[in-house]
Amino acid sequence: MSLIPVSDIVSQVSTKVNIHSNQFFGFGGDVGWQAILQLFTVGFFFVIMFYGQRLQMRVMMKDVEGSLLKLKNIKDEGRKNAIDTLKEVGKSTVDIAPRVDRCLDYFTISPQGMDPAGIVDKLDHILDVRDQRIKDDVKIIAPQCEGTQLNNMENTLEAAMALNYIYKIVRHYYIQSKKTMSLYVVMQLQMILPIVMKEAEAYSAALKAFSLGQPIGDSVGPLIASKLMLGQEIRKVHKDCVVASVPFEGRTALIMKAEGPGGNVGKPGDAIETIIEENEGKIAMLIMIDAGLKLEGENVGDVSEGIGSAIGGPGVDAFKIEEKLVKYKIPINAIIIKEDIGDAVSPMRKEIHNAADKAIERVRELVVERTKEGDTVIIFGVGNSIGVGQ
Amino acid sequence: MTQKQTTTANKISTYLILIVLIAMSLSIVALISAVYAYTQNMIPPAGFLAIIGIFGIVMSIVSLHQNSQRSAAMKIEVPKVMTYIECKNCGTKISREFQRGDFVFKELDVCPKCPEHKQMITGVYKEIKEKEKIYEV
Structure with missing residues (x-):
């Protein structure tokens, strides 16, 4: 602890370096400094009062701009990846970039x-036409693509389309808020941006997985079905699905999934309808296994049970399944494997892969506890079969 | 186990760093000039030059810091996807990096230990090492 007062030290130093307040900047004495300080404080107060919202908006706009730049990078990287893969796999000799760009705007x-x-039928028809249109375009862009590769390339293109769409929407609202100088538009955009960015990053990872044919988080349903039907006789069922009749705990389990290993979700609604009709409605239980979105705080790979048709998408398949179940009064059970949106579309995580055995155990318990020996049950592994054979 | 994707954003940041470095060197020159002006007893110009120099250096450091943060945020971490191969007969398990054409339950060549049996891909997945932040509520 120094015994010399601080003011003395300051005055000593200023004397040594020969600084005088009336010399520095040419202002005279303490009064001048105080006046400047006061003027500055009052000025600052008025600036904040009249331009505070604008300043806040500029900060938000800068934030959104940064995210938009990142989105643009992700989108451009995705487009480049899609073009490179389509060129490599499809062995096209012409420049495919303009055609790919056209597809991205579908x-x-x-x-x-x-x-x-x-x-439902109208929506189903439109989705079928869309699916066929993209497949046809992939065939034109990449003529050598067939079967598994064709499905993978279709998925790759769809992921690139999703990235393009996200970027365009965010850019639209960004420019709109800049034009209108509306704090509320930019505020809403900034609020949802973390979720949008997470989704964009997930699609970016998905695009890479699709182009290489790697299983994604959503493939856990087909993975479980494949584990159950491994080594059994398999037949195709409408549309793009496969079924195997497997002896299971004294019952007959009709294990179903979308046909793999190409990127394909099939049409579970039509497939289940067909199998129920083939068995004249004599089905003791339908079990649907799918990847389900986890809530924050839940662990990736947790297995959960419930009732209802566990299937995503626009609802066409769920509608068809529910119609048949009501007609024949078939009980329906669902098993979901928890994961977030990022995990669902990016390459499969170890935790999700390991959850497959836990889910099979749950299926076994369900079948043993809720059906009788000799019954027939349908077990459908819902999801994209990319990277999962059978 | 992770690959970092290089994006165009990183290239932009390099240019920015260059501009910031130029601004910083000019600020240092301003500071040196301020000291020189002070020694020549030209107090008002020395004061202005000192303020310009300090302001320039502070702004350069802030810009560099912001740029480095943005670049870090723009790197997308992509963990390597591994293929796990198993022989159902002898239980030999091996893993290798994923190759195009690999898929779960694909039959591969015969097992080196038991030539009558084929190996099979039993898993294709990524392993994320870093733990997610857990909120105990």
């Missing part, structure tokens, strides 16, 4: 719902 208009009767 849109789908959902059917008119003013009179909802029959809307």
